[in-house]
Amino acid sequence: MSGTLTLAAGWIQTGTGLGNDIKSLIFNVAIPVLCGIFVIVVGWKTKAPGPTIMVVILAGIVWGLSSNMGALKDKTTEDIITYNGGSSVSRMDQ
Numbered sequence: 001m002s003g004t005l006t007l008a009a010g011w012i013q014t015g016t017g018l019g020n021d022i023k024s025l026i027f028n029v030a031i032p033v034l035c036g037i038f039v040i041v042v043g044w045k046t047k048a049p050g051p052t053i054m055v056v057i058l059a060g061i062v063w064g065l066s067s068n069m070g071a072l073k074d075k076t077t078e079d080i081i082t083y084n085g086g087s088s089v090s091r092m093d094q
Contacts, residue, residue: 035059
């Protein structure tokens with residue numbers, strides 16, 4: 001038996017595709033559904049407008065931040081580069 005045998009021919013691409021699909025499912029379906037369930041359960045259990053309004057605000061924050069992960073990643077990267085002195089500044093050891 002000569003030649004090479006690739007055992008993971010399509011499995012790597014399949015795993016990557018599943019990872020992207022699962023990430024999309026979590027951010028586009030699971031988080032909004034869980035936020036909605038959280039609001040309904042707290043509203044049902046407390047039957048008071050104050051805690052329910054606070055839960056709606058909290059769920060909105062969680063949902064909003066999770067839907068803007070790309071923008072947050074870019075902002076964090078920009079802050080780190082700025083904090084480190086930028087890309088054009090050279091540092092010398094003292």
